[in-house]
Amino acid sequence: MRAFRTRAAALAAGCVLVIALGGEALAGRDPIRTVAVPWAAAGPGLPLGADALGRDVLARVLAGGRELTLLALAAAAAACALGVAGGLWAGWSRSRAVRTVTALSDLLLVLPLLLVAMLAVVVLPGPSAVVAGTVLGGAPLTLRVVADATAQARHAGYVEVALARGERGLSVLCREVLPAHAGLIGADLGQRTVLAVQLTAALNVLGFGPPPPAPDWAAMLRENLPGIGLNPAALLAPAVALALLAGTVAGLSHVLAARP
Amino acid sequence: MAADRARLGGVLRLIVRAGAPPACASVVIFLLAEALPGDSAVVLGGGRATDEQLARLRAAAGLDRPLAERYADWLAGMLSGEPGHSLLTGRPVAELIGGRIPVTLTLAGAALALAVPLMALLAWSAVRGPRPLRPVITGLVVGGAALPQVALAALLVALLSAGWRLVPPVSLLPVGVPAWSRPDLLVLPVLTLALPAAAYGAALLRGAVADAVSRPFVRDADLRGMSATAVALRYVLPAVAPAAARLLAVVGGGLVAGTAVVETLFGLAGLGELLVSAIGGRDLPVVQAVAMLATVVVGAGLTAADAVAWAVDPRGGAAR
Numbered sequence: 001m002r003a004f005r006t007r008a009a010a011l012a013a014g015c016v017l018v019i020a021l022g023g024e025a026l027a028g029r030d031p032i033r034t035v036a037v038p039w040a041a042a043g044p045g046l047p048l049g050a051d052a053l054g055r056d057v058l059a060r061v062l063a064g065g066r067e068l069t070l071l072a073l074a075a076a077a078a079a080c081a082l083g084v085a086g087g088l089w090a091g092w093s094r095s096r097a098v099r100t101v102t103a104l105s106d107l108l109l110v111l112p113l114l115l116v117a118m119l120a121v122v123v124l125p126g127p128s129a130v131v132a133g134t135v136l137g138g139a140p141l142t143l144r145v146v147a148d149a150t151a152q153a154r155h156a157g158y159v160e161v162a163l164a165r166g167e168r169g170l171s172v173l174c175r176e177v178l179p180a181h182a183g184l185i186g187a188d189l190g191q192r193t194v195l196a197v198q199l200t201a202a203l204n205v206l207g208f209g210p211p212p213p214a215p216d217w218a219a220m221l222r223e224n225l226p227g228i229g230l231n232p233a234a235l236l237a238p239a240v241a242l243a244l245l246a247g248t249v250a251g252l253s254h255v256l257a258a259r260p
Numbered sequence: 261m262a263a264d265r266a267r268l269g270g271v272l273r274l275i276v277r278a279g280a281p282p283a284c285a286s287v288v289i290f291l292l293a294e295a296l297p298g299d300s301a302v303v304l305g306g307g308r309a310t311d312e313q314l315a316r317l318r319a320a321a322g323l324d325r326p327l328a329e330r331y332a333d334w335l336a337g338m339l340s341g342e343p344g345h346s347l348l349t350g351r352p353v354a355e356l357i358g359g360r361i362p363v364t365l366t367l368a369g370a371a372l373a374l375a376v377p378l379m380a381l382l383a384w385s386a387v388r389g390p391r392p393l394r395p396v397i398t399g400l401v402v403g404g405a406a407l408p409q410v411a412l413a414a415l416l417v418a419l420l421s422a423g424w425r426l427v428p429p430v431s432l433l434p435v436g437v438p439a440w441s442r443p444d445l446l447v448l449p450v451l452t453l454a455l456p457a458a459a460y461g462a463a464l465l466r467g468a469v470a471d472a473v474s475r476p477f478v479r480d481a482d483l484r485g486m487s488a489t490a491v492a493l494r495y496v497l498p499a500v501a502p503a504a505a506r507l508l509a510v511v512g513g514g515l516v517a518g519t520a521v522v523e524t525l526f527g528l529a530g531l532g533e534l535l536v537s538a539i540g541g542r543d544l545p546v547v548q549a550v551a552m553l554a555t556v557v558v559g560a561g562l563t564a565a566d567a568v569a570w571a572v573d574p575r576g577g578a579a580r
Contacts, residue, residue, distance in 0.1 A: 110281055110510060110562055112517035115554055119288070122539055122547060123295040194406045201408040202521045206536050221414045222525065228422045239414035243407055250406030 002258075009255040013190075013248040020069040020245055023062030031055065031063040031215040039230035049231040052223045061237045064215035068204065069245065071127050072196035075134035079196070080189045082135060083142020088173050090143060091150025102147070105140035113137030117199055118206075126208040134196040142188050149184055153177045183256050190253025197246045217242050270570055278563035285555040286338070290331050293544045334548075343549040348541050353549045356534060364519050364530035370446060371453035371515055375461065376508065378454065382462035384492065387469045401466065404459025409518055413452040413525050420448065449522045453515055461511045465504055472499035502569030509561035516554055 024031065036050035043049070048057035086105070090098045108116075117133025124132060150173075153159055158180070162172045178185075203209060204218035212219075217238040224234035309317065318324050337343050343353045386397045420427055427447045472478060473496060481491045520532030531550055538546035 107281060107284060110513065110558060111285065111555065112513040112558065114514070114517035114520065115551065118517075118520065118535065118539060119292060119547070119551055122292050122542070122544070198406075198408045201410045205410045205521060206524055207540065218408075218410055221410050225414070225417065225525070228417055232418050232422050235414050236418050239411040239418070242411040243415070246406040246408055246411075247403050250402055254402045 006252075006255050009248070009252040013252040016244050016248045017069065019062070020065035020241070023065060024059075027059060027062045029056055029059035029062065031059040032213050039224075039227035039234060041231055042233060048233040048237050051220065051231075051234045052227055057231070057234045057237055060215040060220060061217070061241055064217045064220055064238060065241055065245065067210060067214070068197070068200050068217055071130055072134075072193055072200050075131040075196040075199075076138070076189060076192035078131055079135045079138035079192045080142055080185070083139040083188070083192075084146050084178075084185055086139065086143040087146025088150050088177065091147035092154060092169060092173060092177075102143075105143050108136055109140045109144075111137070113195065113199060114202055117203060121203065121208045126203055126210075129208065130196060130200050130203060133199050134192065137199075138192045138195050142192065145184065145188055146181070149181050150177055153180060156180075187253045187257035190249050190256065194246050194250045194253070197242070197249070201242055274563055274566050274570070278559050278566075280559075281562065282552070282555045282559045286335060286552060287331070289548050289551050289555075290334055292548065294327070296542065296544070338549065338552055343552075344545040346538075346543055346546050348538075348543045353545050356546060357531065357549060357553065360529060360531045360534050363528055364516075364523070364532060367446065367449055367453065367519055367522070367528065367530060368512075368515055370450045371457065372512060374450060374454040375458040375511070375515070378458035379461040379465060379508075379511070380504075382458060383465035383469050386462065386466045387473055388488065388492075398466070401459050401462045404455060405463040407456060407459075409452060409456050409521055410525065412456060413448070413522065416448055416451055420451075445528075449526045449528060452522050452525075453518050457511050457515050457518070460514070461507055464507055465500065468500045468503040468507075469496065472496045475499065498572050501572045502565075505565035505568035506562070509558070509565040512561045513554075513558035516557055 019026070032055065034054040035056050036046060036054045038050065038052055038054050040046065040050040040054065046056060046058070048061065051057050051060060086101065090102055113133055113136075116136050117129050120129035120132040153176075159172055159176055162176050163169075167175075200209070201218040204216055205222050207219075207222075209219055210216050220238040221235060221242075224231070224238075228235050315324075323330070341354055345352055346356060349356075382397060382401055386394060386401055389397055427444050475495075478491060478495050478499075481495055486494075517532075519530055520536050522528070523530040523533040524536050531553070535547065535550040537543075538550065
């Protein structure tokens with residue numbers, strides 16, 4: 001049952017990711033060209049109607065997830081890698097430096113992620129600000145989770161056996177502790193991805209994302225809000241796409257976290 | 261005597277914990293201006309000033325003094341409620357912020373008032389609700405916490421405004437009209453802020469509730485035949501109160517930051533919208549003042565949470 005749920009969740013998240021990343025190539029429609037009057041309703045050749053500038057909504061939805069998803073994945077991977085490295089070190093070592101780093105990361109944890117990212121936008125371009133915000137707001141969470149798991153594993157039988165064999169600490173961490181917590185880290189990577197998607201969507205809606213003609217799910221929300229009465233699909237389609245992306249990744253992460 | 265000293269230590273710790281986030285944030289926020297290419301003299305000079313004129317502007321604004329001295333000045337200005345003037349409009353920042361506070365306060369207050377009971381209800385029913393409903397509620401909580409706020413905003417607009425025609429799609433509050441006088445304009449922004457906050461909080465609180473429920477004193481109370489409500493209020497609530505209070509402070513902080521998105525999307529002239537437009541215009545004094553205000557609010561929330569945890573601790577707080 002559990003294996004089935006994991007597989008189903010992985011399949012759902014995988015499908016959504018493939019469509020988000022490769023949708024434009026699959027469809028072969030032009031997301032930039034004006035093909036109808038603004039906010040034209042759905043009709044033949046335009047299954048989801050047109051947007052604020054009369055562009056094909058379906059084409060824009062299929063093309064508008066690529067940059068956002070890639071950015072979110074990159075930001076999440078950076079946050080998770082940093083958090084795992086810090087967590088392994090903090091859970092294993094008992095030095096004074098550990099306490100300083102943990103205190104600093106706890107301090108970061110209480111600052112709202114979105115505020116941190118918005119301040120980063122002042123000095124950095126939008127994508128770098130997403131990475132900075134996800135790393136600053138997400139890595140401390142990963143660090144805490146991994147440090148707890150590592151501290152517990154330190155006295156587990158398999159670790160003591162490896163240490164008794166004469167293996168060095170770093171090798172035990174990488175070859176014994178890390179694989180033992182693969183599920184935990186996978187779940188954590190999923191949560192950081194959700195966080196990064198939320199952050200990217202928020203910053204792009206605020207206008208710090210890719211410049212206008214480029215299709216983007218979050219920017220589409222803002223562009224097509226005024227046309228809700230004429231073509232609701234122009235607003236609903238990118239909203240559903242964002243919800244599916246975040247929802248399926250969160251579902252996979254939830255199933256992974258529940259595994260023993 | 262020892263108890264007194266311990267209590268003093270607890271109070272001191274509360275003060276340090278309240279001050280640390282804003283203090284650290286203040287350094288970073290101050291340094292933002294340094295990290296930007298070109299300073300306020302360049303902005304004031306409009307790009308056409310000669311080097312000599314720029315030097316005069318810098319001397320007049322005190323920009324040629326050492327960094328630490330300028331930081332102290334800047335911080336003193338913040339603390340005394342005079343954070344300078346907007347680079348774009350020249351108006352005092354305090355006046356700009358003062359005009360925006362009522363809208364944001366109404367919005368965040370209403371959202372928090374909705375989110376807190378909803379969060380408690382969701383966390384409780386995910387653990388102890390009717391058995392067949394538990395996975396459904398857990399799914400709702402996990403999905404709701406993952407849903408990007410902007411996507412929820414769009415779905416709510418489509419449902420409540422375009423679908424059922426209950427409320428107008430954008431708020432566009434007229435200038436000078438207090439936000440609470442038009443509750444119909446606040447429905448969408450408040451729901452957009454409150455629902456993800458409640459789901460996120462419930463997702464984290466669920467674990468604490470499950471831990472508390474499995475404790476022996478709760479099982480004893482169940483076996484003694486106490487009603488579920490009495491068990492929840494007398495045993496589970498005090499056990500989860502410290503975690504819930506801290507969680508609430510973090511969720512509240514996120515909610516304050518979230519007003520930026522919601523106000524911009526729905527066209528409410530609040531603090532969040534001010535911050536976003538100031539970032540767009542590189543109007544550093546405004547950005548810095550609003551960001552400082554937000555971190556002070558977050559610090560205050562955390563202190564309140566610590567005070568709650570300290571107060572409900574059966575060991576008298578001093579033991580912590």
